[in-house]
Amino acid sequence: xxxxxxxxxxxxxxxxxxxxxxPMRPDDAVALAEAGVVLNKYKGTHLFREGDVADACYIIEExxxxxxxxxxxxRSVVSRIGPGAVVGDIAMFQERTYLSSARAVTGAIVxxxxxxxxxxxxxxxxxxxxxxxxxxxxxxxxxxxxIIRLMNRTVLEQVAGLLEDERDxxxxxxxxxxxxxxxxxxxxxxxxxxxxxxxxxxxxxxGYRRITVLDTETLSLVAAP
Amino acid sequence: xxxxxxxxxxxxxxxxxxxxxxPMRPDDAVALAEAGVVLNKYKGTHLFREGDVADACYIIEExxxxxxxxxxxxRSVVSRIGPGAVVGDIAMFQERTYLSSARAVTGAIVxxxxxxxxxxxxxxxxxxxxxxxxxxxxxxxxxxxxIIRLMNRTVLEQVAGLLEDERDxxxxxxxxxxxxxxxxxxxxxxxxxxxxxxxxxxxxxxGYRRITVLDTETLSLVAAP
DNA sequence: ACTGATTCGTCGGGCACCCGACATTCGGTA
DNA sequence: TACCGAATGTCGGGTGCCCGACGAATCAGT
Numbered sequence: 001x002x003x004x005x006x007x008x009x010x011x012x013x014x015x016x017x018x019x020x021x022x023p024m025r026p027d028d029a030v031a032l033a034e035a036g037v038v039l040n041k042y043k044g045t046h047l048f049r050e051g052d053v054a055d056a057c058y059i060i061e062e063x064x065x066x067x068x069x070x071x072x073x074x075r076s077v078v079s080r081i082g083p084g085a086v087v088g089d090i091a092m093f094q095e096r097t098y099l100s101s102a103r104a105v106t107g108a109i110v111x112x113x114x115x116x117x118x119x120x121x122x123x124x125x126x127x128x129x130x131x132x133x134x135x136x137x138x139x140x141x142x143x144x145x146x147i148i149r150l151m152n153r154t155v156l157e158q159v160a161g162l163l164e165d166e167r168d169x170x171x172x173x174x175x176x177x178x179x180x181x182x183x184x185x186x187x188x189x190x191x192x193x194x195x196x197x198x199x200x201x202x203x204x205x206x207g208y209r210r211i212t213v214l215d216t217e218t219l220s221l222v223a224a225p
Numbered sequence: 226x227x228x229x230x231x232x233x234x235x236x237x238x239x240x241x242x243x244x245x246x247x248p249m250r251p252d253d254a255v256a257l258a259e260a261g262v263v264l265n266k267y268k269g270t271h272l273f274r275e276g277d278v279a280d281a282c283y284i285i286e287e288x289x290x291x292x293x294x295x296x297x298x299x300r301s302v303v304s305r306i307g308p309g310a311v312v313g314d315i316a317m318f319q320e321r322t323y324l325s326s327a328r329a330v331t332g333a334i335v336x337x338x339x340x341x342x343x344x345x346x347x348x349x350x351x352x353x354x355x356x357x358x359x360x361x362x363x364x365x366x367x368x369x370x371x372i373i374r375l376m377n378r379t380v381l382e383q384v385a386g387l388l389e390d391e392r393d394x395x396x397x398x399x400x401x402x403x404x405x406x407x408x409x410x411x412x413x414x415x416x417x418x419x420x421x422x423x424x425x426x427x428x429x430x431x432g433y434r435r436i437t438v439l440d441t442e443t444l445s446l447v448a449a450p
Numbered sequence: 451a452c453t454g455a456t457t458c459g460t461c462g463g464g465c466a467c468c469c470g471a472c473a474t475t476c477g478g479t480a
Numbered sequence: 481t482a483c484c485g486a487a488t489g490t491c492g493g494g495t496g497c498c499c500g501a502c503g504a505a506t507c508a509g510t
Binding site for chain 1: 496506507
């Protein structure tokens with residue numbers, strides 16, 4: 001499926017930092033879409049790597065992207081983002097190098113925009129700048145949420161909280177236990193134990209790379225003691 | 226000391242999301258300073274509380290402000306911010322309620338700007354919007370840094386990392402051990418033990434509400450294993 | 451249906467950390 | 481100087497979690 005420029009523009013208008021008091025005019029959206037290049041990133045490929053010169057940023061249109069930093073032998077997952085999120089803009093605006101790597105964990109469609117095209121555009125079109133701002137602040141908010149989820153909490157509580165946030169419309173979370181462990185900074189075994197606990201409480205059902213939320217009530221009770 | 230409007234404006238031009246390619250014109254700075262009200266918050270008083278309707282945001286000019294969320298009987302410190310940082314803007318732009326409380330931990334001078342004054346201003350002056358954006362993203366970056374510091378690390382490593390970041394020009398960190406423990410989400414006793422360890426390694430010297438960094442080398446070695 | 455790779459489930463040992471308690475030291479204040 | 485609240489230093493008990501290991505279950509490709 002090949003999307004036209006207009007389709008990308010429409011998607012941007014609807015998704016990027018959407019707020020009721022900041023309507024994006026069609027020409028704003030088109031200008032933004034024109035400033036970037038649509039890339040199709042295959043599973044496992046990198047958008048950029050830690051230490052690269054940050055000359056561009058990326059808007060995720062489809063798929064999941066993982067932001068992580070190398071640490072000794074392993075790595076720490078900073079965040080996992082989906083459609084509508086922007087990555088790499090921090091380092092880009094500050095004209096430094098990326099301080100974490102971004103990797104597509106599924107196949108992904110992204111819009112790559114270079115610094116020298118974006119900055120004049122945002123300066124010329126205030127609505128775009130504001131939308132970008134609101135979008136960035138949303139990410140800040142979810143990152144702060146994550147800190148709260150990490151601090152002073154047992155793995156059981158963290159897992160319950162994560163399931164609340166990540167469940168889709170059908171109550172399913174399609175992540176492996178190892179991935180969940182990485183997101184929480186816990187060990188796979190501990191996550192497994194927590195899931196067993198929740199399963200025996202009747203709050204969830206587990207399967208291969210799949211967790212189904214059955215009882216939201218119980219789950220949120222465990223998550224926020 | 227009473228600062229004039231111009232002084233506040235000059236301070237804003239110099240501090241808020243400073244980047245070389247986004248020079249703030251004097252009239253931009255003055256317009257921003259005029260849009261807000263300078264408040265003198267005494268130690269321990271609140272800028273806003275969790276759940277309040279977010280009709281304004283605050284720029285810190287002087288002092289330290291703590292962002293925290295109530296949790297059961299205690300509280301989790303989301304972040305601790307100083308001059309140049311903006312608080313409350315996330316909730317304000319999204320027209321929701323604040324999701325954490327902000328409290329001045331020292332005496333503080335802040336600039337309060339209301340939503341209805343700020344939004345038109347940012348739309349009219351793109352440079353301000355961009356500066357605001359860069360500033361917000363800086364906070365996002367430091368929050369992500371904090372996640373990395375929290376995950377997969379022993380208290381000793383976390384303490385060493387925090388001392389690296391928080392030390393002033395003289396190598397001193399003026400925080401009580403209880404405060405450090407709160408920032409890291411650890412217990413006071415564990416922080417104390419970690420400090421004792423670093424002291425016997427000759428990396429630091431400790432005193433009453435004061436830690437002096439002696440050996441940066443050793444410290445960073447402990448912080449990043 | 452066979453096979454290799456991935457994921458899940460579970461066990462025991464070890465330890466870093468939390469918690470409660472208490473003595474000691476420091477700093478501001480009368 | 482004497483006092484009192486706050487901060488520091490230290491101790492043991494209990495435990496949540498990490499780590500290594502291994503078998504069973506599941507999925508994808510031939």
